[in-house]
Amino acid sequence: MATSVKKRILDNTDVIAALGLVSIVVMMVVPLPSVLLDILITLNITASVLTLMLAIFAQDPLEFSSLPSLLLTLTLFRLSLNISATRLILLDGHAGEIIQQFGEFVIRGDAVVGFIIFIILVLVQFIVITKGAERVSEVAARFTLDAMPGKQMSIDADLNAGMINELQARDRRKGIQQEADFYGAMDGSTKFVKGDAIAAIIILFINIIGGFVTGVLVQDMPMLEALHKYTLLTIGEGLVSQIPALLISTATGLVVTRAASESNLGSDLFKQLFTKPKALFITAGVLSMLALLGLPRPPLFMVSAALIGVGVMLQRNSKVSVVEESAAARETEIEESKKPENVLNLLQVDHMELELGYALIALVDVQQGGDLLDRIVLIRRQIASELGFIVPVIRVRDNMNLQPNQYVIKIRGAEIASGEILADHYMAMSGGFDDEGIPGTPTKEPAFGLDAKWINSMYREQAELNGWMVVDAPTVLATHITEVIKTQAWEIxxxxxxxxxxxxxxxxxxxxxxxxxxxxxxxxxxxxxxxxxxxxxxxxxxxxxxxxxxxxxxxxxxxxxxxxxxxxxxLARQILQPLLGKDKSLPVMTLDPQIEQQILDSIQPSDYGTYLALDPKILHVLMQNLTREVEKVVLKGLTPVIVCAPLVRINLKRVTERQLPQLMVLSYNELVQGVQVQAVGMVGMDRAS
Known part of the structure; x- marks a missing residue:
């Protein structure tokens, strides 16, 4: 039965919260009996104490992420109680037992003393706690928002280094966003507490003046009696309101000032105040000196002796704990060395690796201005956009066995590509222009094998003016990585x-x-x-x-x-789109029907798919003819495309992809309606016979 009731309450918390907020607003206009007001005041005090306890025991500010909304709700609730109490005080001259007892017990029936205490409470809350919490919230929100880009980059760097996986990265990004939202909300919610303190002072004077006028003019009370009675009730109501408000302000200040905490408030205070015995001994000595100089000796000597006792006890415990930690560490090391998992971890093979010589480590060191890890993040996004799959984490590591300027790209532990770059130079590709005037070290562009040279930064502007393409070393490496991924995506x-x-x-x-x-x-x-x-x-x-x-x-x-x-x-339209000209035309080469039939007859099935069992001589002549036609098409500035039968297409592609990787092989079924096909060449049978 209890479980059923609990489940119903949990399933309808949104309805309960909505009704509660509406009820708080209704309280402002609907008169409440004094008995109900006592119950609501008790609930207000309870909620304030509970909020303070949650703030003390929270280990992280985000554990109490609902605090901004709770501040608004409790502030509105407290103002509703102020209005209801004011209504009862002015109409009946009585606002319940709790307010009466506060007026008689806390301040002993003295209105002047009560007024002074109330003013002090309001000033402490407004000037000290609320003002400080407001400033801390403002600064925390500003610094949290400013630090978001750096934290995001740190997560991306850890992800690319393989230190975290995609799920962990997503959780960390979500935590950063929640932290920014929380401190932004706290920056605004502290204004509620500040406004509540100002409203309390205004309500105090309104109640005293209104009560005095009501007592004298309406109830025909003597002036001093009316002033004493209504001042006492007003001060009692103010204390009942301001003590919970002080607790809420304290809870707010605790939450926004605990950004660097590692556990709850009690643990943090004990660890940080009572972990240095020397500090306790020095403090005890200062107290003893003050006692000897003439200050009251009993309390000073008593506290000094307590500090010395605590310091001695901490010294003994620290020695024992150091010995225990050392023994535990040795046992843990022995146990870990015996576990087979440590050996199994050595068997793990990364999907992709990038190994760097020691001269290239600066490319990944953020402190030295390296941005290679950020570039890898952009590469993964680019591949996801272009090819539609997520590249696994690329593990970047140094390898002292490599040449200083060498790098190696591996897939599943096997070397796929390598190259050498000069981290402090620029790669310049002439593009056919005269390059004799600019000194540099001749090299090959690693991704596409183009002729290039490494030049000093002082010649960069001159090379660009001469029409050269000039790129920095990280861009060269990033381009090579991108090309390797695109080429080997099917294997990755x-x-x-x-x-x-x-x-x-x-x-x-x-x-x-x-x-x-x-x-x-x-x-x-x-x-x-x-x-x-x-x-x-x-x-x-x-x-x-x-x-x-x-x-x-x-x-x-x-x-x-x-x-x-x-x-x-x-996917024909998607495949053809980058091959079409501005007039939607598609220049293509075709196969002689006899060669196409020979290829078709030579296709043999196997356990691993089909393969082309064509006579080697015919295949050799076919490749020669294809190469010749491809060169003609390339000289015209066109992309080499050949069209053939669907069953021939995939086998022809496999025999040409190594020698002619730039050749696009399409089937007739991929030529969708609306594409204007233009024949620009044919691989003839006369040369293949």
Missing amino acids: LSRQDVKTLIDHAKELAPAVVDELIPDLLSLGQVQKVLANLLRERVSIRDMVSILETLSDYAQGTKDIDRLTEHVRQG
Whole structure:
């Protein structure tokens, strides 16, 4: 039964909160009986004490993220009680037992003393606590917002260095955003407490004057009696209101001043005040000296003796704890060395690695102005936008076995590419211009193999004026990394990456994913299709369309090559878009029908897909003819594209991709309506016979 009631309350907290806020506003206009007012005043005191306790025990300001809204609610509640109490005081001359007892017990019925205490409380709250908390909130909000870009860059750097994963990075970014929102809200909410203190002083004088006028004119009371009675009630009501307000202000100040705390307030104070025995001994000596100089000796000697006792006890405990920590550390080290997990960690192979010689370490050192890690973040975003998959974390490390200016790019532990760059020089590519006038070290641009030279920074402007393309060393390295990723994307893509992409697609189109996996195709088969697409730099960003196409054709065939061709046909417009001219024309080369038929007849199936079993002599002549035609097309300033039958396309691409990687191989089915095809060459049979 209790569980059921609790569940109902938790399920309707939003309704309860809405009704509570509406009730607080209604209290301002609806008269309340004195008994109900006593209950509400008790609730106000309870809420204030509870808020202070939560602020004390919170280990992190974000643990009490609802404090800004709570401040507004409690301030509004307190003002409603002020208005209700004022109404009862002026109408009935009585505002409940709690206010009466505060007026008689706390200040012993003396209105003058009560007035002075009330003013002191308000001044302490307004000038000391609220003003300080307001300033701390303002500064904390400003510094938190200013530090956000740096914190975001730090998270990206840790992510690229492999120190955290994507989920941890997302959680840390969310924490930074929540922290900024919290301090921004606290900066504004402290104004509520400040306004409440000002309103308390105004309400005090209004109640005293209004009560005096009501007592003398309405109730025909003597002037001194009316002044004493209503002043006493007003001071009692003010104390009942300001003591909870003081607690709330204190809680606000505690929360906004605990940004660097590691635990709750009690633990922090004990650790920081009572961990230095020398400080306690010196303080005890100062107190003893003051006692000897003539100040009252009993309290000073008593506190001094207590400090000495605490200091001696802390010294003994610190020695014991050091011995225990050393023994525990040795035991932990021995236990860790025995665990097999330490050996298993050595078996882990990173998806991608970038190893740097010691002269290139400055490229990743932020303190030396290195921004390579930030560039890697941008590369991953660029690849996600262009090719549609998330590049795994690229682990960057130094390798003392490399040459000082050398770097190596690895995929799954195997070296894929390497190069040498001069970190303090610029790479200049002449682009056919005369380069004799600028001194430099001849080299090759690592990504595309272009002729270039390393030049000193003093010649940069001159090289640019001469029409050279000049880039700095980090850009050269970033370009090489980008090109390696684009070229090897099909090899980098893992099943776990595919699972992540499919999970994302399932959020958009769950029916498509449920229909395809695992009933029609397995995750591994989908991965192979996506790898075939990436191998030819076809973007897999439109994952929903790819999965829909696979669902349409997977019932008829499980052949990966055929499924790939069907997907390419579905993505035909996307594939053709970068190849079209301004007039929507597509210059293409074609195959002689006899050669195309020979290739078609030579396609053989295997356990790993199809392969081309063409006569080596014919294949050699075919490559010569293709190379010749490609050179003609390139000289015209066009992208080399050849069109053939769908079954021929993928096999022709595989035999040409090493020697002619720039050649685009399309099938007739990919030539969608609206594209004007222009034949610019044909690989003839006469040379291949």
